[in-house]
Amino acid sequence: MSTQQHAWLDQASNDPDLMQDFLSICGFGGRLAGTGEDEQALDWALGRLQGLGLEPQRLDIPYDGWSCRKASLELMAPGSAANQLSCHALLRSMSTPDTGLEAEVIDLGQGREADFERLGQAVPGKIVLVRHEYPFSPDHVHRRRKYDLAVDHGASGFLIANPYPGGGLMSGSSGRPVNGRGIPAAYIDHASGQALADALKSGPATVRLTIIGQEAPSASARIGILDIPGGSVDTIVISAHIDGHPLGASALDNATGVAVALAAARALRGRISRDTHSLRICLFSAEEWALAGSRCYLDQMSDAEKSRLKLNLNLDTVAGDDTLTALTSGFPALDAYVREAAASAGLHIGTHLPLMPNSDHANFARSGIPALRLLAGFGKPDSRVRHILSGDDLPGIVKESELRQALKAVCAMADFALHLPSDALAALAAR
Template sequence: MRVTLPPELQETAMLRREMIETVLGRIWASPRINEDFAAICATGGRFSGTASEKAAVELLAKRLAEAAGTPVRREAIPYRGWTRHGAGVTDARGREHPAHALGRSPSTPEGGLEAPLLDLGRGTPEQIAEAGEKVRGAILLVRHEYMIGTGHVHRRKKYETARAAGAAGFLIACNEPGMLPVTGSAGDGEPGNIPCLGLSYETGAALAAQSGSRIRLHVAGEFEAREAENLFATIPGREPELVVLSAHIDGHDLACSAIDNATGLACVLAAMEAIRDLVPGLRRGVQAAMFNIEEWALLGSAAHLRNLPSGERDKLVLNVNLDSLAGAEGLTALTSGAPGVADFIAGALAPTGLSIGTYAPFMGNSDHANFIRHGIPAFRLCAGFDAPQSNMRFLLTPADTPEKVAPHQLKLAASVAALLVLAGCAAETLPPRFGAETVRRITGG
C-alpha cells in the first residue's frame, strides 16, 4: 500500500533525513546492542523479587544512564511479592508428574488438593461456559497458545473464567512438545484465587487421558510485602511533552527470559544511545521507562501511571513499548485501534523505505495497555506476529534462551524503535489523546 504523508510529516521527514542516516549508522556500526543483550541474559530469569531481578535493575540503571547521558530516576513500587516453594501433580494411578506453579498461585492445603480432572482442550471462556456445572469443584486442564497472534486467548483470561465458574484448580499445558513446562502468572494473591500450575505438553497429554478421574495437586508458595523499582531516564526537547520508550525488566525463572524481554531492554538502550544528542533540538523530549513487575498483570506501569500527578501524566503524548522484539523475522505494532496510530507509524517509517505490520484489536499483554487505559496513544512493537513456527513459540518456557535471537533482528528492531521515537519527538502533530468512551471501546471494558 502506498503511503501518502500528511503535510506536517512531509516537512518533518525532509528535516530528519540526515538524522535518520546518523541514527541507523550508529545502531548498525556498534556491537554494543549484542553486548547489552548478553549481559542482561546473564543476570538470569529476573523473576520479580529474586536476586536475578535485583542484579538486572543495577545493571540496567548504570547502562541506561550511560546510554541516555542523563541521570536515572528510580521509582519504588510496593507490591505483594511471592516466592515459589514447589509444585507437583499426582495422577489417578498414583504417578507423580512435574509441574511449575504459576506466579502468585495460592498454596494447596496440607496433603494437597484432590478433585476430578476436567480436560477442556483449548479452554476458551466459551468452552468453560459450555461445560457448565462440570467445572464447579473440578481441576481444569487447558492448553497454552502461541502468544503473539490473531485470536490468542491469554492464559489469565482462561484462569479468571475458570475461577469465576467455580473451578477448584487450574492446569495449563504447553502447546509446544519437547518436555517444556510453561509458566506465567495468574491471579493476584487475594482471597478467592485457586491453585494454578503450568505443565509440559507431554504431561498435559498424559493427564488428559485420565479426564474424569480424581487427581491431586500440590503447590507451596509464600507471600510477603516487597518493593520493586522502575527506572527512568529523560532527555528534554524544546517543549515539555514527552514520548515514552518503554520495556519491562522482569521475566520468568525457567530460563533467562531472553526474548521476553532482554530483547526489548537491549533495544531501548541502543535507541537511546543513538538519538540522545538529537532529541534536545526537537519539539518533544523522550523518556526511557523500564518497568518492573510487568509479568504480574503489568503492576509496575499501572502503579507509575496511577501515581503520576495529572499535570505530569498530561505531558506523556505517545508510548512506544518494546516487548519480545527478536526471535523471528519482521515486526508488528499492536496499535489497539487507537485513532491515528497506524497512520503515524506508516508515515514515520515511509522516508526510510521500511514498513512493519500493524494489528488493531486490543491486546492488553504488555505495558502499552496501561497507557491506553489513560487515553495516551500507545503501541507495542513485537516480533513473530502470526508466525507460530518461529522461535517466539518458546516464550514462557525453559527454551527462551539467547541463541534464539539473531543479532540482525535486534539491530533492525532497535532501528525501527529509534526512528519511531525520533518521529514522535519531531512531528508537528501526533495521534490525539482520547477520552473514557474511546478507552472503553478499545479495551472492551
C-alpha cells in the same frame, strides 16, 4: 527518505554495543521480580544510561509479592503408586491444603469460553485442564482469562499445558490479587498434559495437586527512569520491562526490548534539542505480575504529569522472528503514524488496532496515552517467539539481524514523533 535520515538510521541500527548488552542482560538469569536478579539487571542497565551524561532515577513500586515453596502434581492410580507429573505454579496461585488437593480432572481442550459453557455443569469441583495458546495472534485467549473462567465456573484447580510436542514447563501469572478469590493453578509440560488426556480416555482420572505459596506483603519492585529534555515538555516514552521468569534467561521476553531501549537512548540522545520534544526511557519491573509495575507508576503520577506524556513506544519481545508489528491499543491515528515512520526507515511494520493488554503499553492506553507495543512474530505461532515463558527462552534463539531491525524501527518511530508539531502529536490520542 533523505540521504541524511537514511545514514543516521543505518548508524543507529549498527550500534556496536547492542548484542553485548543483550547478552549481559541474559546473564543475570530469568530476572523474576522478587529474586534480586531484576534489581541487579536494572542497576547494570541504569549504569549504561548514565553514560549519556544524565542521572537516571530509581523508584520503588509496591506490588503483590508472592513466592512458591512447593509445587507438585501426581496422577493417582488405584492400587499402584502415583505417577509424578511435572508442574510449575502460576505466580500468585492460591495454595492447596498442605496435604494437597485431590480431585478429578476434566479436559476442556483450549479452555475458551465456549468450552466452559459446553461442559459447564461438569466443571464445579474438578481440576480443569486447558492448553496454553501462542499469545500473539488476533484470536488469542490469554492464560489469565482462562483461569478466571475456571474460577467463575466453580473449578477447584487449574492446569494449563504446553501445547507444543516436546515442550517443557512454562511460567506466568494467575493475576490473583492479595485476598482475591482464586484456585490452585499450575503450568504443566506437554508430556504431562498428554498423560492426563490419555488417562481420561479410559474413564475418570484423579490427580493430587500441591501448591504451597507464601505472600510477600511488603514487596516492591525497582524501576528506572531517564529523562532526556528537549525544548518541549511534551514527552515521548520508550519503555521495556527488565523482569522475567525463572525458566530460561527471559531472552526474548524481555532482554530484547531492554537492549534495544538502551541502544535507542544512545542513538536518540544527540537528536534531541530545543527544537524537539523530550524523551523518557522507562525500565519497568513486575510486568510479569499482571503489569503491576507500570500500573502503579502511572497511578501514582499526577494528572498534570500524565498530560505531558504524548506517546508510549513499548518494546517487548522485539526479536524471535523477522516481522514486526505495532499493537496500537485502540488508537486509530497510530496506524498512519507507524506507516509513515516505518517508511522513513525503509521498513514494513504491521499494525493491529484492538487493545491487547499483554504488556506495559496497556497501562499507558488505560490512562488515555497513545501507546503501542512493538512485537516480533505476530500471528506466527511457529516462530521462535513461541518459546517465551519457557526454559527455551535463551539467548541462542535471538538473531542479531532481528535486534538491529527492531532498533532501527524504534529509532525511526521515536525520531518521527520527537519532531512532530505539537498539534499533530496531540492528534495521536484521538479514538
